[in-house]
Amino acid sequence: MSEAPEIAAAADLADELRPSVRNLILSLADSKRILGILYAEWVLGAPELEANIAASSLSQDEWGHSRVLYAMLKDFGDEPDQLEHEREPDAYQNIEALDGRLTTWPEFVVANAIIDTALTVQLEALAASRFAPFRQRMQKQLEEERFHEAHGSAWLRRMGRAGGQARSAVQDTLGQRYPAVLHWFGPDDFYAAEKDEGICDATGGELRARFVERTAPLLQGAGFDVPKVDLEFSSWDPAARRTNRDGPDPEAVARARGDKNRAFLMD
Amino acid sequence: MPRFTDEELKEKVQNGFIVESEDEMTESYKKALITQLTVQGDTELMSAPSYFGPAKDAPSTNTMVSSMAIIQDELGHANIAYRLLEDLGVSRHYLMYEREPHQFKHPYGFDQYLDNWAELVVANGLFDRAGITLLGDVHRNTSYGPLKRALVKVGLEENFHLRHGEVWMRRLCESGGEARDKVQRGVSWMFPMGVEWFGMPDDKKRHSAQLDFRLKGMTNDELRQTWLNAVVPLCEEIGIEIPAHWDEEAGRAVVDYEFPVNYDEEEKVWLLDEPISWEQAFDRWKRRGPANVDYVESVRKGRFQLDEMLSKQ
Amino acid sequence: MAERVYIVLARKNREDPLHHIGSVHASDPELARVYAWKTYDEERWFEMVVAPRDAFHPVNRAEAPFDIRPETPEPTA
Numbered sequence: 001m002s003e004a005p006e007i008a009a010a011a012d013l014a015d016e017l018r019p020s021v022r023n024l025i026l027s028l029a030d031s032k033r034i035l036g037i038l039y040a041e042w043v044l045g046a047p048e049l050e051a052n053i054a055a056s057s058l059s060q061d062e063w064g065h066s067r068v069l070y071a072m073l074k075d076f077g078d079e080p081d082q083l084e085h086e087r088e089p090d091a092y093q094n095i096e097a098l099d100g101r102l103t104t105w106p107e108f109v110v111a112n113a114i115i116d117t118a119l120t121v122q123l124e125a126l127a128a129s130r131f132a133p134f135r136q137r138m139q140k141q142l143e144e145e146r147f148h149e150a151h152g153s154a155w156l157r158r159m160g161r162a163g164g165q166a167r168s169a170v171q172d173t174l175g176q177r178y179p180a181v182l183h184w185f186g187p188d189d190f191y192a193a194e195k196d197e198g199i200c201d202a203t204g205g206e207l208r209a210r211f212v213e214r215t216a217p218l219l220q221g222a223g224f225d226v227p228k229v230d231l232e233f234s235s236w237d238p239a240a241r242r243t244n245r246d247g248p249d250p251e252a253v254a255r256a257r258g259d260k261n262r263a264f265l266m267d
Numbered sequence: 268m269p270r271f272t273d274e275e276l277k278e279k280v281q282n283g284f285i286v287e288s289e290d291e292m293t294e295s296y297k298k299a300l301i302t303q304l305t306v307q308g309d310t311e312l313m314s315a316p317s318y319f320g321p322a323k324d325a326p327s328t329n330t331m332v333s334s335m336a337i338i339q340d341e342l343g344h345a346n347i348a349y350r351l352l353e354d355l356g357v358s359r360h361y362l363m364y365e366r367e368p369h370q371f372k373h374p375y376g377f378d379q380y381l382d383n384w385a386e387l388v389v390a391n392g393l394f395d396r397a398g399i400t401l402l403g404d405v406h407r408n409t410s411y412g413p414l415k416r417a418l419v420k421v422g423l424e425e426n427f428h429l430r431h432g433e434v435w436m437r438r439l440c441e442s443g444g445e446a447r448d449k450v451q452r453g454v455s456w457m458f459p460m461g462v463e464w465f466g467m468p469d470d471k472k473r474h475s476a477q478l479d480f481r482l483k484g485m486t487n488d489e490l491r492q493t494w495l496n497a498v499v500p501l502c503e504e505i506g507i508e509i510p511a512h513w514d515e516e517a518g519r520a521v522v523d524y525e526f527p528v529n530y531d532e533e534e535k536v537w538l539l540d541e542p543i544s545w546e547q548a549f550d551r552w553k554r555r556g557p558a559n560v561d562y563v564e565s566v567r568k569g570r571f572q573l574d575e576m577l578s579k580q
Numbered sequence: 581m582a583e584r585v586y587i588v589l590a591r592k593n594r595e596d597p598l599h600h601i602g603s604v605h606a607s608d609p610e611l612a613r614v615y616a617w618k619t620y621d622e623e624r625w626f627e628m629v630v631a632p633r634d635a636f637h638p639v640n641r642a643e644a645p646f647d648i649r650p651e652t653p654e655p656t657a
Contacts, residue, residue, distance in 0.1 A: 033328070043338055044319055045568035049346045049363065050604055050615040056339035057618040060332045067328050084328060105569050147614050154610035165576040260324035263445045264384040266438060267329045343619045350603055359605070417602065420622045
């Protein structure tokens with residue numbers, strides 16, 4: 001427990017930490033905005049009516065979180081409206097595992113059970129932060145995320161039990177997306193300075209270990225193999241927490257910006 | 268062996284008796300209830316793909332959240348109706364996945380594509396108003412206990428949809444320009460659909476099992492008038508033209524054309540000077556509208572995809 | 581994927597009794613919990629619980645209330 005005084009606002013952060021805290025917030029905000037867009041594609045076509053309802057609720061939660069996170073960036077000199085409505089895909093800093101659309105239900109399940117949980121592991125590490133805005137805003141998000149994780153893991157187990165192609169499709173998706181999730185946490189010493197300052201309570205390596213501890217038993221218990229991943233950070237960009245800079249699916253970004261209904265933007 | 272005859276049950280429910288189990292129903296009561304719940308469930312279900320079109324492309328995070336919340340509610344309401352039907356022996360799986368698209372019993376209004384955000388909010392303002400008018404009446408009057416209880420949630424949420432629609436219709440009209448024009452365009456094709464929503468006028472259809480068994484309280488004309496009395500003043504207030512007006516002397520809204528009339532589906536234009544018979548209107552409903560097949564497929568795709576995977580072991 | 585009906589009970593405030601507010605279909609209790617929470621979100625519930633419908637046994641009537649009746653009706657003689 002750090003006895004150091006709290007950091008009330010962006011201006012009170014050490015100069016060398018301000019950009020990285022700002023990027024951390026943007027990374028979470030973009031990931032949640034895009035995850036909500038991808039979840040929403042299953043509001044109609046999920047395998048059962050109750051799952052449609054859950055997908056809709058999950059997407060709204062993610063958008064609610066992203067709205068809070070974008071608003072936090074005002075304090076860092078960003079313009080939330082610009083971030084929401086003006087950026088091209090290559091300016092997005094979302095987790096790379098969400099670049100591709102969720103075109104099948106197994107892909108939805110992996111995003112829900114695994115990728116969403118990675119974001120939650122990062123949020124949890126901020127819940128007791130010395131940076132007051134984190135401490136004040138993470139609790140509600142974490143409460144809502146409990147139900148995301150419950151939904152994801154229940155479906156993951158169900159797909160594992162089903163076996164056959166349902167199981168193998170989930171395993172294939174894990175193979176495609178799990179490496180990007182592990183890389184998102186960064187090199188082992190990533191956020192070492194932020195940890196020393198009590199902003200984030202774990203380094204990149206520790207966050208990754210927490211994530212694996214949480215998801216590996218779930219995956220194995222549901223009958224899936226945990227993909228073996230060789231970590232490689234030589235071309236990883238610490239600001240965006242990404243390796244490629246193409247950004248998410250352009251159509252998902254067009255929706256996030258509200259392109260098609262720009263004429264009605266007035267809230 | 269049913270406990271009551273039709274005549275006995277009609278008298279009992281008119282005196283306030285609440286039906287709580289299947290052995291208290293007659294065959295005709297059950298049949299009328301199943302029809303009512305099927306229309307209700309299908310209407311809620313098919314509103315979801317209809318709203319989803321513009322909701323997924325909503326102009327901002329806030330509008331995306333509110334419109335997706337509305338869709339979530341509608342799916343929940345469909346689920347409630349189908350759950351009640353299941354308890355009456357109608358398979359939920361059949362209702363969701365086994366019918367032909369044209370066998371769904373929702374109003375023709377939810378067989379149409381909504382082209383933009385303005386049309387979504389007009390649908391909230393006009394179609395959800397129709398929904399509340401119908402379900403509010405059922406909630407106050409139904410003799411079926413499980414439905415009366417379930418409608419508490421439904422009523423609460425539908426009111427939110429309606430407010431969403433009306434607030435946004437006002438906002439878009441006040442901002443003028445393209446936003447206002449799109450509201451006008453939406454109202455022009457949706458208003459006559461709302462007029463038709465409530466079905467045949469009372470003078471052409473006297474007898475109604477739903478009224479006799481107290482599954483609802485108001486006649487078609489009374490329901491339509493309730494809807495008109497809410498929608499017409501709203502449109503007049505925000506300067507949107509409709510083929511109806513408020514009659515000061517009569518103290519109610521009056522429709523200015525002889526309905527039903529012909530509709531040009533491709534142009535989304537009502538031919539108000541081409542009256543048709545109710546039989547012709549019903550034929551149009553039964554043929555279903557342009558989005559019918561697409562909408563039904565969209566609510567089923569994940570189930571069929573997963574069933575396909577499960578069949579390949 | 582065998583599904584069961586789960587009854588949803590909830591109360592809004594601490595002093596309130598639990599009320600039967602609806603039901604959901606689910607293949608396991610974990611999904612039933614999430615589905616109930618997401619489907620019946622019209623209030624900020626103080627407490628919500630789910631139970632399989634066939635866990636309810638009628639006491640004074642031949643059948644449980646219609647919306648909580650057992651999954652498989654007793655075979656009639």
